[in-house]
Amino acid sequence: MRFIFLSIFLSTVFVTFECSKVIELKCNPNFDVQSIVNLPYRCINGLSCFFEEIHVDESTSLVLNFDEANYGLDCVGFVNSTISKLPSNLFNKYKAVNSLYASGIDLLQLPSNTFENASNILDMNLSWNKLTKLEEKVFTPCSNLRKLVLNHNEIEEIDVDAFDKLYQLEELDISNNKLSLIPHKALAQLERLRTLNLSNNSFIVRYGQFPNSLVTLDLSYNKLENFTLKSIISLTKLKYLHLNGNRIFRFRQHIFPDGILDVLKSLKHIQLSDNEFYCTTLADIFIFMEKYKVTIDVVPHLIILNSSNIHGVGCREESRYLL
Numbered sequence: 554m555r556f557i558f559l560s561i562f563l564s565t566v567f568v569t570f571e572c573s574k575v576i577e578l579k580c581n582p583n584f585d586v587q588s589i590v591n592l593p594y595r596c597i598n599g600l601s602c603f604f605e606e607i608h609v610d611e612s613t614s615l616v617l618n619f620d621e622a623n624y625g626l627d628c629v630g631f632v633n634s635t636i637s638k639l640p641s642n643l644f645n646k647y648k649a650v651n652s653l654y655a656s657g658i659d660l661l662q663l664p665s666n667t668f669e670n671a672s673n674i675l676d677m678n679l680s681w682n683k684l685t686k687l688e689e690k691v692f693t694p695c696s697n698l699r700k701l702v703l704n705h706n707e708i709e710e711i712d713v714d715a716f717d718k719l720y721q722l723e724e725l726d727i728s729n730n731k732l733s734l735i736p737h738k739a740l741a742q743l744e745r746l747r748t749l750n751l752s753n754n755s756f757i758v759r760y761g762q763f764p765n766s767l768v769t770l771d772l773s774y775n776k777l778e779n780f781t782l783k784s785i786i787s788l789t790k791l792k793y794l795h796l797n798g799n800r801i802f803r804f805r806q807h808i809f810p811d812g813i814l815d816v817l818k819s820l821k822h823i824q825l826s827d828n829e830f831y832c833t834t835l836a837d838i839f840i841f842m843e844k845y846k847v848t849i850d851v852v853p854h855l856i857i858l859n860s861s862n863i864h865g866v867g868c869r870e871e872s873r874y875l876l
């Protein structure tokens with residue numbers, strides 16, 4: 554089916570090429586950026602331009618018209634649109650762009666040359682799309698990238714070199730995807746990474762997988778069962794660890810072995826709600842944490858008071874002797 558509905562700002566030119574369509578488009582420099590929540594500061598206060606109401610199927614290629622007036626844009630975005638791929642020459646036209654907002658537009662793929670000319674980009678919001686794979690070196694040209702948001706996609710595979718040379722990256726959100734294994738080097742090389750969100754995947758934690766620079770690690774809702782802090786022993790700067798929403802139940806000694814908090818010496822806040830702890834195990838954990846002044850945080854909606862719990866963290870009464 555070749556269905557195209559298009560009504561965009563200014564001019565639109567349709568060109569038909571063999572069997573695929575090419576559409577040239579322009580963005581709206583007067584788009585009301587206040588209508589989007591949580592846009593970066595530079596989109597609100599800098600020069601921005603947004604593409605609106607572009608709905609095309611996979612067989613259509615999008616290219617930008619040359620528009621000298623927009624050459625120095627700080628921020629470019631897409632709203633109320635359905636496009637499977639970003640326009641091929643987006644960053645060729647808008648080289649100076651610092652922020653890309655492309656959330657919720659049904660992106661299916663990011664070909665490996667997508668960001669070839671995006672060397673000035675500082676943050677990208679690619680959340681709520683349908684991406685399944687991050688290609689080899691796809692983000693590598695973005696050598697200044699600080700923040701990359703990829704939550705709520707369907708990412709199953711991350712190439713070992715997808716994040717190659719992102720030495721400035723501080724924040725990576727790949728929560729709500731379908732990740733189980735990520736090649737070691739992919740994350741470990743991100744030497745400035747401070748916040749990593751892997752919440753709600755099926756992630757399997759392996760030794761040496763995370764960069765030592767991490768301050769916040771969110772591993773909530775990953776079906777983790779046998780997790781032990783030994784597997785993140787190198788994270789000496791880690792301060793916040795989210796382990797809620799998993800299936801953790803083993804002995805305190807397995808999860809938090811003696812001495813581990815002498816090594817993970819920055820760790821101050823842990824979330825453990827919504828696991829499968831026996832209450833005696835959870836009590837052991839509280840006793841152990843007390844000595845190290847680590848706080849077991851509970852987010853308000855996870856506080857349990859109407860059934861067995863310790864300080865609002867739910868647990869199961871032991872049914873077996875010696876647990």
Ligand SMILES: *[C@@H]1O[C@H](CO)[C@@H](O)[C@H](O)[C@H]1NC(C)=O
Pocket residue numbers: 589590591592593656657678680702
């Ligand atoms: C990304 O965009 C979504 C949708 O507009 C928004 O809810 C979210 O807060 C944004 N994330 C960041 C980190 O800016």
Ligand SMILES: *[C@@H]1O[C@H](CO)[C@@H](O)[C@H](O)[C@H]1NC(C)=O
Pocket residue numbers: 588589632633
């Ligand atoms: C998208 O379109 C709807 C309906 O036309 C409108 O109410 C909404 O404000 C638009 N969203 C943005 C971000 O422009």
Ligand SMILES: *[C@@H]1O[C@H](CO)[C@@H](O)[C@H](O)[C@H]1NC(C)=O
Pocket residue numbers: 641642643644645666667668669670
């Ligand atoms: C990047 O810029 C070069 C030089 O202008 C150009 O040849 C190339 O096609 C551009 N790549 C993309 C993906 O736009």
Ligand SMILES: *[C@@H]1O[C@H](CO)[C@@H](O)[C@H](O)[C@H]1NC(C)=O
Pocket residue numbers: 704728729750751752769770771795
């Ligand atoms: C991680 O992402 C989830 C869902 O996208 C969000 O609820 C959670 O607050 C994030 N964690 C951190 C530490 O920001």
Ligand SMILES: *[C@@H]1O[C@H](CO)[C@@H](O)[C@H](O)[C@H]1NC(C)=O
Pocket residue numbers: 729753774798
């Ligand atoms: C996790 O993702 C599934 C869809 O894959 C969703 O239904 C569920 O609400 C998410 N859970 C959390 C805690 O975000």
Ligand SMILES: *[C@@H]1O[C@H](CO)[C@@H](O)[C@H](O)[C@H]1NC(C)=O
Pocket residue numbers: 776777778779
């Ligand atoms: C946890 O360990 C048990 C026993 O070794 C094993 O059967 C189970 O598959 C493991 N669970 C996960 C999620 O790896």
Ligand SMILES: *[C@@H]1O[C@H](CO)[C@@H](O)[C@H](O)[C@H]1NC(C)=O
Pocket residue numbers: 859860
């Ligand atoms: C306890 O309260 C929560 C919400 O406050 C509710 O979802 C749950 O069903 C209650 N459990 C029991 C055993 O009453």
